[in-house]
Amino acid sequence: MILRRLARPLLAGIFITSGINALKAPEAHAEAAKPLLDKLEGKLPEQVPSDPVTLIKIDGAVKIGAGALLAFGKVPRLSALALSGSLVPTTLANHRFWEEKDPSVRQQQQVHFFKNLAVLGGLLLAAVDTEGKPSLGWRARRAARDVGHWAKDTGESVADAPKKARKALVG
């Protein structure tokens, strides 16, 4: 649908640009993410790299890659999910308005926080959007129902078999 072809690049644009910005200046971004990373210290699984700059670079690459895929409508649901996964820590790292003392900065950060929340809402809508095709859940329920019918039919034929056999032999 034409609206989707418009909506997806609109939603993806901010991620592509912010991913490029992160790759251009990973140190500055790592500095901004420090309070959150300090809080998460030791809580993250071992496989996650502990170097903040490396994390920022990975996150930037995910934003550009998934952003481009979403913009072009390639694996849109998975890309939207990847972007949501990246947006949550980004928002928690950069827009901690509740910890801000200066009222005007606090207000600014609060607006960004709620805008990011709204973008996250948009990504969730993109992630559940099956474009009118039946969802996995619907297909599973439907398949289960069909299997039920087959089983019932089979059961009935099996139950009828002796009667039919006798008829064939005797009558």
Place this chain on the structure above:
Amino acid sequence: MMLRRLARPMLAAIFIGGGLESLRDPAAHAEQAKPLLDKLPGDAHTLVRLDGAVKVGAGVALALGRFPKSSALLLFASLVPTTLGAHQFWAEKDAAVAKQEQVHFAKNLGLLGGLLLAIVAADRQR
């Protein structure tokens, strides 16, 4: 669907908050959107208040999933002038402010995309 019931209030919150702000302090918002408001007929404060009321009303409706398509459409219609009026990064002299405004501009485009998805991704029972 579960996720949609979660996504809509997330999408709507910023509009409810922003609309309440415009209703509370229309003067500041009229100042911010002056370049655009000057081109429109009617009193600037009244326009800002009207827009704030639309944002709050349609925002609450979208959050609750009442008339989700129409309310998303109303919010879309309100966000276009807001973005063009309040975030003219191209007209900004100060480089740091221009950068800030550009981020807001891009985020608002993202919101517009989200609203379009709220319009097309209507509920269907399955």
